[in-house]
Amino acid sequence: MPLPLTLRLGCPLLLCDLALLALLGWGVPSLAPLGLPATWLEAAVRFLGLWRAWGLLAPDQPHLSPPRALTALCLLPPLYLTLRSCLPLPDVPPALLAGAPWAWLLLSYGAVGLAQLTWGALGQGDRTGGPGAEDTERESSATLRRLVGLSRPDVPFLSGAFVFLAIAVIGETFIPYYTGRVIDILGSAYDPDAFATAIVLMSLASFGSSLAAGCRGGLFMFTFSRLNIRTRCQLFSSLVRQDLAFFQQVKTGDLTSRLSKDTTMMSRSVPANANIFLRSLVKALGLYGFMLGLSWRLTLLTLVEMPLTMAAEKVYDARHQAVLRAIQDSMARSTEVVRESVSSIETVRSFATEEEESRRYEAALAETHRLKNRRDLERALYLLFRRLLQLAVQVLMLYCGHQQIRAGLLTKGSLVSFILYQGDVGSYVQTLVYMYGDLLSNVGAAEKVFEYLDREPAVCTDGTRAPESLQGHVSFRNVSFSYPSRPDRQVLKAVSFELRPGEVTALVGLNGSGKSTCVGLLERFYEPQAGEILLDGAPIREYEHRYLHRQVALVGQEPVLFSGSIRENIAYGLGGRGEEQVTRAARAAHASGFIAELDSGFETDVGEKGGQLSAGQKQRIAIARALIRQPAVLILDEATSALDVESECAIRQSVLSRGPRTVLVIAHCMQTVEDADRIVVLEGGAVAEEGTHAELMGRKGPYYRLVQRDLAE
Template sequence: MRSFIVYVLVLSVDFVAFCVLDDRLSRWSDQGNATACLCWQWVATGIRWVLLSGVVYWANTGSSVVLKRWLTTHCLLGSLFKTGQFVLLGNYPLGTAWRWLSNVLAAASATLFWEFSCPDKTDGSNGKQKTQKARVLFQRVILLYRPDYLLLMGAFIFLTLAVLCEMFIPFYTGRVIDILQSQYQWNEFVTAILFMGLFSLGSSISAGCRGGLFMCAINSFTFRVKIMLFRALMNQEIGFYETTKTGDLTSRLSTDTNLMARAVALNVNVILRRFIKTLGMLSLMLSLSWKLTLLMLMETPITGLLQNIYNTFYQKLSKDVQDSIARANDAAEEAVSGIRTVRGFNTERSESRRYNDRLMDTHNLKNRRDTVRAVYLLVRRITEVGMKVAMLLYGRLIIQSGQMSTGNLVSFILYQSDLADSIRSLIYSFGDMLNSVGAAGKVFEYLDRKPEVSTEGNLQPDSLEGRVQFQNLTFSYPTRRDQKVLTDFSLELKPGQMTALVGPSGGGKTTCVSLLERFYQAQEGEILLDGQPLQTYQHKYLHRKVAMVGQEPVLFSGSVKDNITYGLGKCDLQRVQDAARKANAHGFISQLEKGYDTDVGERGGLLSGGQKQRIAIARALIREPQVLILDEVTSCLDTESEQAVQQALASCPNQTLLVVAHRLKTIERADQIVVIDNGAVIEKGTHKELMEKQGSYYRLKERLFTDS
């Protein structure tokens, strides 16, 4: 209520002051002294602003930012309006009350424009930080374009030539019209047509060269960034992939890298081209008619407000659409990669419904985004038509007064249409560039991410004994930080011995294998290899000396030979065949259509489970590792293959062997059996010793271990 009273008081005081000062203004106008009248108008503006500011301060509402803006705009617009009338029309057709009311409405409109385009933010520091972050990201994107600077420089040169040529086409179009309206001069007509054709040809050639060079720069940049991002993703620890969805990663690789390229090569291209063109057209339009130019510029604040509102909503909806597409891709990838499970559990319809729901979300978001665009285009078209009607009406008056020719008016209208597009394109491209920089931030987030499991060790001893010590390990997975899988875990693996890890599921056996392979980093404790922490060894050296064969081996599309030599580079065929013989895989490989050159299919889908496992064993044995880890590798092997593998392992007496198995025959041969439960060592010893104790191992024998 108090605010309402203050607003009424402010308006009352202002109306009285406006009428009193306007009376003096009318006297000057009646005397025909337009210059003195205009000066008095600005003096009255200052007096009214002081009075209104005093009332607001006295009412103790001076902290209202919107009210301050309205007061300032309300006082200034009257003088600006009358100055424009004096310049364009030379008279003041409105009465006192109508002029005051027009000032109020105009001030309200300007205040709303100010609020939408430059809103006051309570989190000013956050806004400043976001702007600074966008600037830093933009600079980083520009630096990544460094190898393409020659292409970009050439593109900018052709850009300038294309803009300069394009600007003179409307000028000579109007020139041709004026020539045809006057007494026909053949030489002047041919000259105008010739220049118009040359400028058109030059603009086309330069625009084509500019586009080609920019596209070359974009393709080169996208290629480099994708390689950098993929390499950074490959260096991340396993826990990173457990907490990050595959759809997000593929979206960064496929979509965001392309948006990064647009940040400079496309948006900066558009911004510079439109900026140069806008300046050139404004100068030509001022030379044709400065009055029409001032009238035309009245459209710019309205266009800027509409574009700003549109960018705010459209970019937010576009981001939501991208996230929705990533979720839909993730659902489709999960269903396709797990098609055997989907088919086995008869969940085809439920997976189709899930994918349909994700697509429906994307569809709804796209509809909302396109609706916003349709409304924006409608309002923009109405604004354009209104401005063109006003220009034609005022242009008719100027032509009748002899201040402008018909051809010049045609040229001006052509420039005005192109200038409006340039201004809108400038505003849109700037917003789109910020959106592209936001996508670059997501890419740089992965590029700058340091893996939690370090791979920066450099230790590469000439010989390795293979003694492994787990010292007081405490570990929990990144996805379940509050659940400890290992607690104060200690164990030693000796060279030349086979150690078998046994125990119920979830006890920590596979976790020990994963830690030894450096897939994760323990929160407490460390693992020593020959007395040195694992993280001090060079990454490639460590994974050549410590090899693992998992329970579900993964093969890659390619030949059998490529999968056996995976990560080693070139190996002679004899070495590959020796490793395959040790894994009892040479026999079935030789029977394949192309032998070792046979394609195994995507993820090894053309081979059986046992064949894939034997190839995976050969892939490990060809490295001649000092520490070999076998995690349930004999689960898919027949008795003959299992015996062949065991014989091959027995031929390496100095090798440290760690086995996780549920087959009693495999476990009985172990030099050391370690029973693990709840992340701790319960028992350890040979098979005979543990059976005599009749403890946990004895009870597990009948319950878990089988001979088949």
């Protein structure tokens, strides 16, 4: 709510409240015997009356809800009186505010007014921001609700942790109270029974609170671990289902950072922040209750520290969040430098750029170090201000406490208890204020994770078609395509050709003509913008995802093997394939010879990305990995480029002799496609010509020029 409107309506609302209190004052003699129920009844009547008055005073502002100050003004007195009545303290104030002296009314209005002004000045009250601010707040609230929803399976553990939290807080709250009691007993006429009782109760409270605190922390940490693992699994499962364009646009370092750091931060936000926040909130309320019972004057004095701490915390949080985001981005960049250098170590070594890569990594670390130094400096300045403020308040409180002891309003033991309470309550209030900023940082991390969790891949994999038999007849019909990263450049332009069962079709053309793009579309790495690709007369998007990729197998020029044995790589994704099937596939790929020469045979570990094997050996294992699936369509994209002529001929005969299989061959060397049943020539993203080798050579068109160029090279 705008501040001028608050000032304009504040005085009329104050008069309405005074009128309500005057009317309620007539019923004091009859309501006073009811005690606390009468107090809450009075608060309810005041709240309803002020709510109605707000509607009458602001008819032109129907979208504005009554300010929170109304709720605080009506509910704080009964809350305070209820808490005070639970303690065996003298000088209990009147049960009804209507029968209280004017000092109580002024104190009530002054406290609520100061709190409301401070809240509004800090920008936390009724907000005046535009639609953008409201959208941001709404998104943050939705993110928090999703975070809480992720913890739903851990409700039993969290419930147990909350029970232990309540026990620990109650025990810790009573320790300073009994400490003051012991001092009063020792300072007056010594009573052995009262002294022993106080010591025993203080020991029980200390032991019980310590035991409960340990159980609470253990349950919260257990919950955090479960939530972290669950969140990482969900994120990784979502990432591996994304389309290929997503991984081309997003760096690996960013994804690794989300999986390792951001998931940890967001997983910690619910159990850890709930642990700290609830503990601090309950302790602060309980301690303030005891402090009000000991000396309401000193309690009001300690409240001066709160708005100043909140203001400093707000300024610090704004700067801290910006620095944290910069640090996260900087760490992601340094991780990306390491990944690129390690994964391309051969290139680094071949160009002798070790020093350049080291300097690049050092520069990334230096930027991170600079940002962390800035974060630490701002943190140190903030802590210095906060501790100086605490010291000033404590000195002022000791002076006022001394004056109250001299006036007989406070005992020495009560002052000691109050000092102990005040030292604790300040840290808990500061923790509550800090938790807001920490929660914002975790929400920021959670928003990035949820962005990936909610992302729908551009290529859908929800097809259901899975026939028992498949011929493998593939048809490209007027397929046009542009990569998502370059939508203005059309890679394929109305491409149409067919792959028939039992035939070998070769796809040839210069670099950039669209050969690999055709393979990517057939493998459903991308979705064409126009046209369609049919498999046995049905669009390939209708086929079930796993079924399609068992029937359409791809072997690339640089196949990727996974860490593990040769057997595991050949049977990758197929589960329990037997020894005979693996051996047969290796023999068909002309790989059984070199595998038998290895010390561990099929159990030999290939190393990371197959680094323990040569390029030709990796290609043969990749061919075996495709053949063991017995696909209806086999795509060989320069799959034998690292093999010798003998091995290449043996593999070609083995592949072509296995039934009416559809084979698509992509090659740059024209001699490897001369025996193909059909040759399709791509030029500039379109089909230039197609036919057999003899037919195309007779036309002396694009294919003829490719052959002549190949011979010249």
